[in-house]
Amino acid sequence: MNARRLLVVIDEMEVGGSQRQVVHLLTNLDRSYWTPELVYFREHSFLIDKLEHAGVKVHHIPKRGRFDLGFFLTLARVLRGGRYDIVHAFSLTAELWTLLALWLMRQPPPFVGSIRGLYLRQSKAFWWVKRFVLSRSAAIISNSAAGADVAERLAGNVRVAIDVIGNGVPIPERISxxxxxxxxxxxxxxxxxxxxxxxxxxxxxxxxxxxxxxxxxxxxxxxxxxxxxxxxxxxxxxxxxxxxxxxxxxxxxxxxxxxxxxxxxxxxxxxxxxxxxxxxxxxxxxxxxxxxxxxxxxxxxxxxxxxxxxxxxxxxxxxxxxxxxxxxxxxxxxxxxxxxxxxxxxxxxxHSISALVAATQSVYARCIESATVRALPQRQALDSSRHT
Structure with a gap:
């Protein structure tokens, strides 16, 4: 079986909690089944070096200003050319622009949205965009039950159950x-x-x-x-x-x-x-x-x-x-x-990293299987039209 192509998209890669989880996930996926890549927009850090050292392909697509046509077209080109089986975005900016770019594709891959906090201090505009994102996600992963509860209450119109997958963390050896x-x-x-x-x-x-x-x-x-x-x-x-x-x-x-x-x-x-x-x-x-x-x-x-x-x-x-x-x-x-x-x-x-990876891979596999099932009638209809 060919490895499934996964793309993770995140706004910035400065040293932070979500960024560390991205690194834990992408460097510990089963490479016999997944080929992971990353797109980020800004803030290079040593975490990028860790990904590249582990053999993860990294795309840096700089975003200059709120509306950057060149950035958007480059992102759309990467999404189209990568032939990804699934795309997972880790921040609101990444979610929004990735979804818009996927709309340009005839058959976009399943999109996974994220809840990485409570967002209690965010504006109405934030929640308008978040509702847009979550309502168009094939799956939604929250790193806490509290975050999932807030999103279900404030976002509304969430058409899929939210998967709660706690963060994973390496267990270090004790020091002398x-x-x-x-x-x-x-x-x-x-x-x-x-x-x-x-x-x-x-x-x-x-x-x-x-x-x-x-x-x-x-x-x-x-x-x-x-x-x-x-x-x-x-x-x-x-x-x-x-x-x-x-x-x-x-x-x-x-x-x-x-x-x-x-x-x-x-x-x-x-x-x-x-x-x-x-x-x-x-x-x-x-x-x-x-x-x-x-x-x-x-x-x-x-x-x-x-x-x-x-x-x-x-x-x-x-x-x-x-x-x-x-x-x-x-x-x-x-x-x-x-x-x-x-x-x-x-x-x-x-909270082992193996538990984080196993649970996340399960969500990805479910989304891909569901997308494949939905695509079968379209393919059958296309085949029928070719033979008439």
């Missing part, structure tokens, strides 16, 4: 105490301090300001050493806020990093104070690394974390509750060890 101490020294964590970690974009959604405010609410002696791994438009403002509230001496801004897993293994716990999450890669990766987690009880976070068992949850934007969670983990090494063991075990059982 010497390696852990060496990394802590490289990022300048004082030897006598408990280290808290945030990994993610410095944007409003992640609510890092609440984390800084929670630090300020703790006595200096009970504050962790806080490491922020990530970049974004709020970095300068957050640094200024940390200084204004008197916590800058205990906060380190590392910028974007390619060694998030190692940082999680070196830290004593991770904090995710987001206003909104689908199914967070940062949480999953930390749990898989055996790093205890504290997270806001929003979106898909409660799907991952059982409070007091695999992590700690606090109400959204409640800096006092977050400060209490931080204080508990700073002062209780036994609790940290318990959460570490149980979080890693949960990630191994429920």
């Amino acid at each position: 105490a010497d390696a852990r101490n060496a990394l802590r020294a490289r990022i300048a964590v004082p030897e006598d301090r408990v280290c808290a970690l945030f990994v993610g974009r410095l944007v409003e959604q992640k609510n890092v300001r609440c984390l800084l405010d929670a630090m300020a609410a703790l006595p200096v002696a009970k504050r962790p050493w806080l490491v922020l791994a990530g970049d974004g438009p709020l970095r300068a403002g957050l640094a200024a806020h940390a200084e204004a509230i008197g916590v800058h001496a205990q906060v380190a801004f590392l910028g974007e990093r390619g060694d998030a897993t190692a940082l999680m293994q070196a830290a004593d716990f991770l904090i995710l104070p987001s206003h909104e999450e689908g199914l967070s890669n940062a949480l999953l990766e930390a749990m898989a690394a055996g790093c205890p987690v504290i997270a806001s009880a929003v979106g898909g976070n409660p799907e991952l974390i059982e409070h007091e068992q695999t992590g700690l949850l606090f109400p959204d934007d409640d800096r006092a509750a977050l400060a209490m969670c931080m204080s508990r983990l700073v002062g209780d090494s036994e609790l940290r060890q318990k959460l570490s063991r149980q979080a890693r075990a949960h990630a191994e059982r429920q």
Whole structure:
């Protein structure tokens, strides 16, 4: 049997949760059955290098401005020339332009739409476009039950059942105490301090300001050493806020990093104070690394974390509750060890990359089979007309 040709389309390939899931998926598909390719529009990162190193063909189609005719025609040409069996888009911009380009084809392949978050703060225009996309999808994959529920409520007119497939995460080998101490020294964590970690974009959604405010609410002696791994438009403002509230001496801004897993293994716990999450890669990766987690009880976070068992949850934007969670983990090494063991075990059982790939391949195969069945009457009619 010839391998099925799969194209994944995404707007940007900067380092983020959806982008990491794309890499996990495309580099772990069964190559005896699938030939994967990727189209992206902007923001090259080391993730592209990983795909190309794994033998995945990558198309970069730059998009300049909101309406770019050259970009659209190039995308349509790639879709037409690739003779793909199925196309899966991972972001709204990618979904919209891919669907429009597929309309130019006489027999387009099945299209799979995505739900990668809750989108609660999005505009009416966003939801108009999302409804258009979802109503024309052969399948829809959501990475959380919370995201699927929101989409069904706000999008409406969804003609197919939404498949919930949780993110997958590699389970890293444990690092030695010497390696852990060496990394802590490289990022300048004082030897006598408990280290808290945030990994993610410095944007409003992640609510890092609440984390800084929670630090300020703790006595200096009970504050962790806080490491922020990530970049974004709020970095300068957050640094200024940390200084204004008197916590800058205990906060380190590392910028974007390619060694998030190692940082999680070196830290004593991770904090995710987001206003909104689908199914967070940062949480999953930390749990898989055996790093205890504290997270806001929003979106898909409660799907991952059982409070007091695999992590700690606090109400959204409640800096006092977050400060209490931080204080508990700073002062209780036994609790940290318990959460570490149980979080890693949960990630191994429920969120392996093999489970992600198997479930996604099943959706793709179902769509292709359904499209083949629908195409048979058309082919039979065409054959009949040729013989009359």
